[in-house]
Amino acid sequence: MALSTLNSGAEYAKEKVAADLQGKSFDFAGAVFRLSLLTGLAFGILILGAVMWDVLGDGTGFLFDRGWDFITGNAKSRSDEYGIFEGLRGTFWIGVFVVVFSFPIGIGAAIYLEEYAPDNRVTRFIELNIRNLAGVPSVVYGVLGLAIFVRALDGFYPNSLDKHLGSTTAAAGATLAILVLPIVIITSAEAIRAVPQALREGGFGVGATKWEVIRHHVLPYAAPGIFTGTLLSLARALGEAAPLILVGGVLGSLGPKSSLFELEQLGERFTAMPLMITQLAKKPAFVGDWNSATAAAILVLLVVVIFANLVAILLRNHFEKKRSN
Amino acid sequence: MTIETETEDTDNVNIFEVSDVNVYYGDFRAIRDVSIDIEANEITAFIGPSGCGKTTMLRSFNRMNDLIPTARVTGELKYRGVSLYDKRVDPVEVRRRIGMVFQKPNPFPKSVYDNVAYGPRIAGNVSKGAEMDDLVESSLRKAALWDEVKDRLKSSALGMSGGQQQRLCIARAIATNPDVVLMDEPCSALDPIATGRIEELMAQLKDEYSIVIVTHNMQQAARVSDKTAFFSVEVSEESDLRTGILVEFGSTDLMFSNPTDERTENYVTGRFG
Amino acid sequence: MSQTFGNLEIGDLTGSPARNRRERIVSTTFRITAYVSLLVSILIVLSLVFEAWTFIDGIEIGWLWGDQWAPPFNEYDLKTPLVGSLIVTGIAMLVAIPIGLASAIYLSEYANPTVRKWLKPLLEILAGIPSVVLGFFALRWVTPNIVQNLNADAPGFTLAAAGIGVGILTVPLIASVSEDALAAVPSSLREASAGLGAKRVTTTIRITIPAAISGLVAAFIIGVSRAIGETMVVFLAAGGGGNQAQFTASAFESGTVVTAAMAATTAPSDRLSEGVALQSLYFLGLLLFVITLLLNLIADRFVRKVRMVY
Ligand SMILES: Nc1ncnc2c1ncn2[C@@H]1O[C@H](COP(=O)(O)OP(=O)(O)O)[C@@H](O)[C@H]1O
Ligand SMILES: [Mg+2]
Numbered sequence: 050m051a052l053s054t055l056n057s058g059a060e061y062a063k064e065k066v067a068a069d070l071q072g073k074s075f076d077f078a079g080a081v082f083r084l085s086l087l088t089g090l091a092f093g094i095l096i097l098g099a100v101m102w103d104v105l106g107d108g109t110g111f112l113f114d115r116g117w118d119f120i121t122g123n124a125k126s127r128s129d130e131y132g133i134f135e136g137l138r139g140t141f142w143i144g145v146f147v148v149v150f151s152f153p154i155g156i157g158a159a160i161y162l163e164e165y166a167p168d169n170r171v172t173r174f175i176e177l178n179i180r181n182l183a184g185v186p187s188v189v190y191g192v193l194g195l196a197i198f199v200r201a202l203d204g205f206y207p208n209s210l211d212k213h214l215g216s217t218t219a220a221a222g223a224t225l226a227i228l229v230l231p232i233v234i235i236t237s238a239e240a241i242r243a244v245p246q247a248l249r250e251g252g253f254g255v256g257a258t259k260w261e262v263i264r265h266h267v268l269p270y271a272a273p274g275i276f277t278g279t280l281l282s283l284a285r286a287l288g289e290a291a292p293l294i295l296v297g298g299v300l301g302s303l304g305p306k307s308s309l310f311e312l313e314q315l316g317e318r319f320t321a322m323p324l325m326i327t328q329l330a331k332k333p334a335f336v337g338d339w340n341s342a343t344a345a346a347i348l349v350l351l352v353v354v355i356f357a358n359l360v361a362i363l364l365r366n367h368f369e370k371k372r373s374n
Numbered sequence: 375m376t377i378e379t380e381t382e383d384t385d386n387v388n389i390f391e392v393s394d395v396n397v398y399y400g401d402f403r404a405i406r407d408v409s410i411d412i413e414a415n416e417i418t419a420f421i422g423p424s425g426c427g428k429t430t431m432l433r434s435f436n437r438m439n440d441l442i443p444t445a446r447v448t449g450e451l452k453y454r455g456v457s458l459y460d461k462r463v464d465p466v467e468v469r470r471r472i473g474m475v476f477q478k479p480n481p482f483p484k485s486v487y488d489n490v491a492y493g494p495r496i497a498g499n500v501s502k503g504a505e506m507d508d509l510v511e512s513s514l515r516k517a518a519l520w521d522e523v524k525d526r527l528k529s530s531a532l533g534m535s536g537g538q539q540q541r542l543c544i545a546r547a548i549a550t551n552p553d554v555v556l557m558d559e560p561c562s563a564l565d566p567i568a569t570g571r572i573e574e575l576m577a578q579l580k581d582e583y584s585i586v587i588v589t590h591n592m593q594q595a596a597r598v599s600d601k602t603a604f605f606s607v608e609v610s611e612e613s614d615l616r617t618g619i620l621v622e623f624g625s626t627d628l629m630f631s632n633p634t635d636e637r638t639e640n641y642v643t644g645r646f647g
Numbered sequence: 648m649s650q651t652f653g654n655l656e657i658g659d660l661t662g663s664p665a666r667n668r669r670e671r672i673v674s675t676t677f678r679i680t681a682y683v684s685l686l687v688s689i690l691i692v693l694s695l696v697f698e699a700w701t702f703i704d705g706i707e708i709g710w711l712w713g714d715q716w717a718p719p720f721n722e723y724d725l726k727t728p729l730v731g732s733l734i735v736t737g738i739a740m741l742v743a744i745p746i747g748l749a750s751a752i753y754l755s756e757y758a759n760p761t762v763r764k765w766l767k768p769l770l771e772i773l774a775g776i777p778s779v780v781l782g783f784f785a786l787r788w789v790t791p792n793i794v795q796n797l798n799a800d801a802p803g804f805t806l807a808a809a810g811i812g813v814g815i816l817t818v819p820l821i822a823s824v825s826e827d828a829l830a831a832v833p834s835s836l837r838e839a840s841a842g843l844g845a846k847r848v849t850t851t852i853r854i855t856i857p858a859a860i861s862g863l864v865a866a867f868i869i870g871v872s873r874a875i876g877e878t879m880v881v882f883l884a885a886g887g888g889g890n891q892a893q894f895t896a897s898a899f900e901s902g903t904v905v906t907a908a909m910a911a912t913t914a915p916s917d918r919l920s921e922g923v924a925l926q927s928l929y930f931l932g933l934l935l936f937v938i939t940l941l942l943n944l945i946a947d948r949f950v951r952k953v954r955m956v957y
Contacts, residue, residue: 079848089749096815097773103788157680179684184943186876188906192932196694247480255493256470260673288777291878294910323779330783347780358775362768455654464662
């Protein structure tokens with residue numbers, strides 16, 4: 050009796066192992082878990098699809114109908130005459146401010162923190178501060194822009210009848226440049242941290258100075274990573290609307306049309322693509338073709354922003370692969 | 375042979391005079407009270423079990439330890455009569471005279487030519503194209519690499535074999551025409567053939583340069599060096615901290631044939647370490 | 648050939664003064680750029696505190712409690728934007744945590760390299776979509792297709808639509824921070840578990856997730872902070888009434904949140920140019936700043952814990 054029990058136990062175990070090895074025993078919990086993960090992920094992708102479909106469907110048709118006119122025209126009060134040139138112009142100048150101010154200052158700060166800064170309380174505080182700045186809501190940067198740039202410039206003309214003299218393209222650009230500064234610093238610092246110490250030592254070993262090591266070895270090695278980070282932050286700046294509303298962007302037409310590169314507009318009222326989209330989205334959907342006009346404007350912004358993102362992502366993947374070989 | 379050795383001995387100059395040097399990483403004392411004089415135009419080998427502070431000692435000769443924020447050197451470390459850790463001394467100037475070859479080959483991700491030309495270029499003492507070409511060629515020849523790379527000077531150094539990369543790093547180090555070359559286990563990442571080539575190379579280089587080499591390969595020390603310093607670890611009874619100390623220093627022949635210290639004997643005969 | 652050295656003088660090793668000066672100028676320049684970030688923080692705090700104080704000074708405390716947030720009428724019922732923020736953030740997390748966490752676990756524990764290679768960039772692109780776009784999407788698509796299906800009486804602007812929009816916006820952030828946390832778990836732990844015969848689901852739930860828990864908590868906190876700070880989605884999808892919002896505790900009504908109320912104060916249609924009404928936005932800004940700062944500091948603690956363990 051005892052013998053046979055033992056025997057059948059062994060038999061059972063043998064079968065069980067064999068079944069396991071062949072993957073026969075169905076792992077129910079595992080399948081359910083996996084399925085729920087996939088559902089979650091599918092939701093994420095479906096949403097992206099829905100957003101794209103919603104926008105692409107409405108927008109492309111409108112954009113094709115209006116053609117170049119839509120890009121170069123001014124913000125008119127009829128949807129079939131509406132153009133987004135003023136928004137594109139403002140967005141272009143915001144980009145210029147980010148490139149001219151955030152990039153050098155942000156990369157410089159990253160170089161200081163990674164290559165020069167002693168490991169002490171002050172440095173750790175600056176780093177903590179930068180991480181926190183990156184988490185400050187964008188609308189708060191708008192408050193800063195309003196308090197510093199707009200109010201300060203308003204103060205220059207206290208008796209002017211025209212309010213908000215400080216709500217200029219320059220104020221908007223400066224505000225967004227400050228907004229993305231911490232992101233530029235963090236991504237650049239990460240890229241610099243990834244530079245192998247052996248490379249620095251090689252430079253120092255032949256008598257290079259610190260700045261030479263940075264310029265000749267660290268920065269070239271970190272360049273793709275820095276470029277990726279700066280591109281992502283540029284894309285972020287171009288899509289921001291909330292701070293611009295606070296700085297006093299115009300949700301409508303600016304009036305007479307000045308050309309893209311005229312420097313004078315830096316001191317004039319501004320609008321930008323995300324602001325135009327805000328204004329368009331607020332129009333009643335059932336009047337005219339505003340829904341499609343909004344979708345078309347979004348499409349233009351998305352092309353710019355997603356293109357920048359895509360280039361950044363592809364570039365990073367390319368270099369990651371190259372470096373890992 | 376004998377005569378040559380004697381003439382060298384008559385004009386012997388100390389390139390390094392080390393007395394009571396301690397190196398700390400933070401609170402941890404990596405080496406304790408090392409005193410040693412290293413002569414010019416000789417090959418001096420540092421041997422000892424791993425973790426005994428050979429690298430730490432070597433890197434304090436060209437202020438490379440400055441790159442580690444926690445590292446601190448006390449005691450007197452003189453290079454040709456000048457205290458290396460004097461406040462006025464510029465580490466960059468020191469490293470231009472005292473070159474270094476690292477444990478793992480670390481060529482720059484640039485062309486073979488630019489790797490060699492980099493040092494002279496930043497030092498600013500060679501500018502003209504032809505002059506630089508000559509310098510690159512002679513450095514690569516001294517590093518016994520010229521024949522292998524003369525047709526691919528413009529291609530990336532990262533495409534070369536490990537042994538070639540390490541010889542390129544030697545060429546890079548001597549291109550700045552240094553006084554001393556420090557080598558930290560230069561062959562540890564290489565196969566025996568590549569190792570053999572680098573050992574031959576060192577014998578040739580010693581006429582022009584003083585060489586200090588760290589190795590934990592005793593045969594290598596015996597083959598290439600004139601003097602050998604044996605470092606060891608002392609484990610503190612109460613705190614379990616390991617501190618590097620210099621046990622014995624002397625002519626390589628004597629160290630290997632007739633060591634005075636028992637610990638050295640144990641080590642060179644392979645009974646420990 | 649070689650440099651011939653006898654003994655040297657200290658002067659031989661002091662380096663070129665010009666070179667040393669150049670090095671100093673460069674390092675000072677970089678140091679100044681790093682301090683710009685400190686200056687920015689100081690300016691943010693000063694402008695918020697100073698103007699918020701002017702606001703508190705210029706109103707009667709009773710104005711902070713009522714039944715609507717309407718600066719033009721000197722009605723500043725604080726619970727209107729605060730409860731609005733709570734509702735929107737709550738809904739956003741209901742959407743974002745499951746999707747974000749599931750995506751992260753799938754990407755880090757299940758997906759093969761090829762799948763990863765395609766899915767990760769997709770999530771990153773979702774992260775790059777400007778929030779006005781999601782605001783428009785929430786208003787024109789989420790409202791009719793989801794919100795009004797759930798509640799047929801729901802108006803065209805609802806906190807629920809805004810919450811869903813903000814949730815979508817937060818998914819990539821939660822997914823990427825969670826994935827970092829999971830990736831930081833050493834694979835030796837997983838292998839040890841698999842070696843004992845545990846199935847993948849068991850390893851994931853019993854070993855990997857508990858090991859990554861600090862990082863996951865950080866991801867949720869960062870998500871909450873991001874959701875509270877989001878402006879445009881709510882500005883577009885939640886409120887029809889411009890610079891005036893009635894108190895509501897229902898997700899299926901229009902309302903406002905802290906950020907959208909700030910934007911509405913300066914939005915051009917009924918822009919306020921001065922006075923306490925304008926300063927109300929600094930007061931809300933200070934509230935928002937303090938709340939998100941606290942959340943970020945807590946999240947930072949959790950992230951640090953992950954780094955310390957592994
Ligand atoms: N950067 C560093 N920080 C802290 N301790 C270090 C550092 N580098 C080396 N050490 C310690 O100093 C001791 C000596 O190391 P090292 O000089 O590298 O020895 P060796 O080259 O003889 O193997 C070891 O205990 C090592 O752990
Ligand atoms: Mg070593």
